[in-house]
Amino acid sequence: MVDQFCGGDPKRTAIEDNIAVFVELSWRDRTRLIYANVQTVVAACDLDDYYLGLNGDAQYLRLDFNYETLGDPFSHPLAHVHVEGELVPRFALEGGIAGNILVDYFEFLYRNFVPGKWIKWAEREWGREFAATARADDVNHFSTIVEAFATGQFQILRDHAALLTRIKRTLRRRKDEAFSLHMEGADREILEYPLAR
Numbered sequence: 798m799v800d801q802f803c804g805g806d807p808k809r810t811a812i813e814d815n816i817a818v819f820v821e822l823s824w825r826d827r828t829r830l831i832y833a834n835v836q837t838v839v840a841a842c843d844l845d846d847y848y849l850g851l852n853g854d855a856q857y858l859r860l861d862f863n864y865e866t867l868g869d870p871f872s873h874p875l876a877h878v879h880v881e882g883e884l885v886p887r888f889a890l891e892g893g894i895a896g897n898i899l900v901d902y903f904e905f906l907y908r909n910f911v912p913g914k915w916i917k918w919a920e921r922e923w924g925r926e927f928a929a930t931a932r933a934d935d936v937n938h939f940s941t942i943v944e945a946f947a948t949g950q951f952q953i954l955r956d957h958a959a960l961l962t963r964i965k966r967t968l969r970r971r972k973d974e975a976f977s978l979h980m981e982g983a984d985r986e987i988l989e990y991p992l993a994r
């Protein structure tokens with residue numbers, strides 16, 4: 798794909814120095830996403846080195862959103878992620894019924910493979926919300942929450958459960974504002990199993 802579509806330059810596929818993506822989308826009415834295929838290679842080295850075969854270690858992931866390949870009952874959630882070609886397992890993409898699957902997938906990649914950048918984004922977006930809504934005596938506990946995750950302090954997270962909900966809602970809203978092509982969110986529930994809400 799790099800040779801055919803990118804003139805032999807793997808950096809043209811890069812979202813990070815070691816993460817390449819190849820995206821195919823279809824939409825209707827300039828608003829409704831109806832198909833997505835996002836192939837992802839996460840290399841253990843720089844993409845240039847990986848392309849040259851200097852380090853063969855890489856992980857492959859693929860986001861699939863396709864109404865025409867539904868598979869066996871409840872085996873192909875809308876949308877789902879493959880970790881090995883067409884083979885099982887497939888797992889549902891997080892994000893609830895928001896329908897913003899492309900942004901949710903990229904966020905999934907960043908939370909798992911580039912968490913430092915994701916945390917900076919989340920802290921920035923929450924900081925804007927906090928500055929706009931906080932009272933004079935409010936304290937921004939974002940760094941406390943990040944530290945609680947890092948040190949396995951679940952009780953601190955439990956103590957800040959309401960704040961965590963506010964942060965997650967803010968991030969959801971910011972993600973939905975960033976990209977306008979959404980799938981029909983209610984369609985996700987039809988193929989979701991078990992019903993977890």
